[in-house]
Amino acid sequence: MSLRKRLILLILGTLVLTLGLTWFSYERSHRVLHSNLNQMGNHTALQVAKVVDEYVDRLQSTVINVSQMVRLAHAQNPNAKDDDLAPLFQQAFSVNKGKGIVDVFMGLEKDGSFVDGTGWREPEGYDCRRRPWYRETIRGRGPILTTPYLDMITGRPVVSVTLPLYEETGTLLGVVGIDVDLKPLGDMVARQQLLGEGYGILTDASGSLLAYPDPKALLEENISAPSSRLSPSLTAIGRNMVARKTGFGDFFAPGSRDPMRAFYAPTRSGLLVAIVFPRKALDTYLRSLALESVWGTLGTLVLVLALLVPVVWGIRRPLISLLQTSESIQHQLSQTATFEDVAFSLQRLTKDIQNQTEKVRVPEIQKLLGSLGQTLQVISQQQEEITAYIEETTAMNNTLEDMNFALQQRERIWSRTLDVSRAVTGTMDFYKELRHIADTVHQVAEAFGVSICTLEEERLVPRTFVGYENRTYLGTIPLQNSVAGRALDRKQPIWVPRVDQETEYVEFHPNVVSEVEIPLLHYGETVGVLDIGFDQERQPDAKLLETLIPVASALAGFIHASRSQKEIRNSYRYLADKLQNITGIYHDETAEHLERVGAYCRLMAQWLGRSPQEREDIALFSRLHDIGKIRIPLSILAKPSALTPEEMEVMRQHTTWGAELLGDARWLRMARNICLCHHEKWDGSGYPRGLRGEEIPWEGQVVALADIYDALRAKRVYKGPMPHAEVARVILEGDGRTMPNHFSPTIQAFFADNIYTWAPSSTKLSCLPPHPQSPRNDQPGSHSPLSPE
Numbered sequence: 001m002s003l004r005k006r007l008i009l010l011i012l013g014t015l016v017l018t019l020g021l022t023w024f025s026y027e028r029s030h031r032v033l034h035s036n037l038n039q040m041g042n043h044t045a046l047q048v049a050k051v052v053d054e055y056v057d058r059l060q061s062t063v064i065n066v067s068q069m070v071r072l073a074h075a076q077n078p079n080a081k082d083d084d085l086a087p088l089f090q091q092a093f094s095v096n097k098g099k100g101i102v103d104v105f106m107g108l109e110k111d112g113s114f115v116d117g118t119g120w121r122e123p124e125g126y127d128c129r130r131r132p133w134y135r136e137t138i139r140g141r142g143p144i145l146t147t148p149y150l151d152m153i154t155g156r157p158v159v160s161v162t163l164p165l166y167e168e169t170g171t172l173l174g175v176v177g178i179d180v181d182l183k184p185l186g187d188m189v190a191r192q193q194l195l196g197e198g199y200g201i202l203t204d205a206s207g208s209l210l211a212y213p214d215p216k217a218l219l220e221e222n223i224s225a226p227s228s229r230l231s232p233s234l235t236a237i238g239r240n241m242v243a244r245k246t247g248f249g250d251f252f253a254p255g256s257r258d259p260m261r262a263f264y265a266p267t268r269s270g271l272l273v274a275i276v277f278p279r280k281a282l283d284t285y286l287r288s289l290a291l292e293s294v295w296g297t298l299g300t301l302v303l304v305l306a307l308l309v310p311v312v313w314g315i316r317r318p319l320i321s322l323l324q325t326s327e328s329i330q331h332q333l334s335q336t337a338t339f340e341d342v343a344f345s346l347q348r349l350t351k352d353i354q355n356q357t358e359k360v361r362v363p364e365i366q367k368l369l370g371s372l373g374q375t376l377q378v379i380s381q382q383q384e385e386i387t388a389y390i391e392e393t394t395a396m397n398n399t400l401e402d403m404n405f406a407l408q409q410r411e412r413i414w415s416r417t418l419d420v421s422r423a424v425t426g427t428m429d430f431y432k433e434l435r436h437i438a439d440t441v442h443q444v445a446e447a448f449g450v451s452i453c454t455l456e457e458e459r460l461v462p463r464t465f466v467g468y469e470n471r472t473y474l475g476t477i478p479l480q481n482s483v484a485g486r487a488l489d490r491k492q493p494i495w496v497p498r499v500d501q502e503t504e505y506v507e508f509h510p511n512v513v514s515e516v517e518i519p520l521l522h523y524g525e526t527v528g529v530l531d532i533g534f535d536q537e538r539q540p541d542a543k544l545l546e547t548l549i550p551v552a553s554a555l556a557g558f559i560h561a562s563r564s565q566k567e568i569r570n571s572y573r574y575l576a577d578k579l580q581n582i583t584g585i586y587h588d589e590t591a592e593h594l595e596r597v598g599a600y601c602r603l604m605a606q607w608l609g610r611s612p613q614e615r616e617d618i619a620l621f622s623r624l625h626d627i628g629k630i631r632i633p634l635s636i637l638a639k640p641s642a643l644t645p646e647e648m649e650v651m652r653q654h655t656t657w658g659a660e661l662l663g664d665a666r667w668l669r670m671a672r673n674i675c676l677c678h679h680e681k682w683d684g685s686g687y688p689r690g691l692r693g694e695e696i697p698w699e700g701q702v703v704a705l706a707d708i709y710d711a712l713r714a715k716r717v718y719k720g721p722m723p724h725a726e727v728a729r730v731i732l733e734g735d736g737r738t739m740p741n742h743f744s745p746t747i748q749a750f751f752a753d754n755i756y757t758w759a760p761s762s763t764k765l766s767c768l769p770p771h772p773q774s775p776r777n778d779q780p781g782s783h784s785p786l787s788p789e
Helices: 003-076 082-096 132-138 183-190 232-242 279-314 316-334 339-359 363-423 430-444 483-490 542-586 591-607 612-624 627-631 645-652 654-662 666-677 698-713 724-733 745-753
Strands: 101-108 114-116 157-166 172-181 199-203 209-211 247-252 259-266 272-278 449-456 459-467 494-496 514-522 525-534
Touching: 003 082, 003 101, 003 157, 003 172, 003 183, 003 247, 003 259, 003 272, 003 279, 003 363, 003 542, 082 101, 082 114, 132 157, 132 172, 172 183, 183 199, 183 209, 199 232, 232 247, 232 259, 232 272, 259 279, 272 279, 279 363, 339 363, 430 449, 430 459, 430 542, 459 483, 459 525, 483 494, 483 514, 483 525, 514 542, 525 542, 591 612, 591 698, 591 745, 612 666, 612 698, 627 654, 645 654, 654 666, 666 698, 698 724, 698 745, 724 745
Parallel strands: none
Antiparallel strands: 101 114, 101 172, 157 172, 199 209, 199 272, 247 259, 259 272, 449 459, 449 525, 494 514, 514 525
């Protein structure tokens, strides 16, 4: 092959190789960058959705806390009106003002009145029960977000977070809620970008726009419905968002030919978010890289031609060497597959060209090879830039994954905080809840140990701990000369980086190096301290404190509520004990009879699997089953002969009179049920309401059998005592007046299986007063199939 042809082939080969390498780099960069962009966009949309959920969770927690304040106020004054509740809502509004909350309010079910924290007065004839937000709330049971609307004064979108409030009996008290300005949340979402480009979109569950570049579209347009402001391609994405799907899609804005890509995700709270990125930005960057590479190659080829043509016929040998080098470049580049391999091959070939340049004696060829080496060096640098950009993108993706993990950790502790806030509204296992909270804080803070102490008479008493290698200081902690006491006195957290340099440190464990003491404050009142210890030196961490302080606030409310419930329950126990004494004084049901009935009820409640609290309650309140008899004349109550129908009707009134005497206190619900239902019968023949089967509360079923058993065993003014075996036969077989179908089959089966337990000689009931008037059934000749013997 002639030199001319070789030269032409060299030029064409170099051109094709350069263009091919440029195209290969462009296509691969295009695929990689688009793939990474999609992953980054989906991650960003999910993270923004989690931030929105975290914001809504804080709002729901605020509504729950306000509802607890209202429930406590209602318990203290059941007849409170809207004017009585106004100071409470004004206080709640002042505490939460500045957090995006523009009002705290409540609509009352009993009269439709309205009370809020701003002092707004409803117009005449206003009835909140007919308002859409009220009806929408009572259809659910938990906190909800109502349909957003535009505030008539500020023109900003507003949403209400509402919660129906019920009494323990299930009676609806009303709806508690807060009005929230959505502009701060919408601005936060609208500022979200990818790689410094684009904007965010926020809608409600139906698709109404809450954050969008065009302010006139807010609450006026629906992202799933085409309009002059929204293109059909965008509304197609909007329909996927309303269907609560996660993904991405491309669309064109009205009047624009530039494609946009939207990454969308739903939130748990019902709101929908999307991050919009202009594809033009990424495509422009890739095209600029490709054009730079092409123009650099063309310029180099022109320079090579200008240098080679004048001396082409006198440099055959150097050109042959140059052709060999070119073939080597083509061969080596065809074997590469990754960007790193391409860059390495280019660097290696650049060195080969430098070696060939030193061997060539013709100055023009030396310049030519030098220019070719510089060209390859430029291409290599561009390749390194692309590789560095991809590495940067990968590092950014790793950073997003780390942020996602951190947000998941924060979501766990906020979820637990919300559970604690909800636990205050119901029955609480105090120590179990405390340990769960301590365990969550222990994991999130990556601490060596966590302890929770409560304030008891000027000393801190540890209630639970997690970690510390299961060994810790369990004595009380003085308020004076201790870091915990100083934190309570200042009412703010104290972080001790080195406990060995703190003179007031009280040792929890010898391995603790750093600790933080967070005071537990409930509306300014100190109730305890949250102690977190680390076995390595830790400097103050503002983000960790920002996460834990709301947990400490919820924990303080939990401890305060637990104390309040305990005090109320003890007060009612004292009242029940005094009412029992009144009952024993007024008629012949002695204290011994009442104690035996209570013991029988406790035994049956244990067998039925009731909780320890329910067992103690029924043992106490069963003693009040006949409290209503203090309203019955003694002439009827102590009559030795049979009662007339009129007298029997009066006697039967003691069930309802007893319930009336006990009143409507929530803690006496079981006592009222016992008074009303201990004469109801399983077959519906009882009184006062003729309840049947499971219509009778379980406590009424239990007391009915216990009362009948002890009444038959005891001596009364109108009858003599019965032996245990005879009483058991009456209950299990009947005697015409008392029949087996009067009792719950489940409880009757328990009695049949435990006849010996109920016998006078039973060790389980040996601590109770005996029936002194009852004849023993273990004398000769008194045996029966149901006898304990």
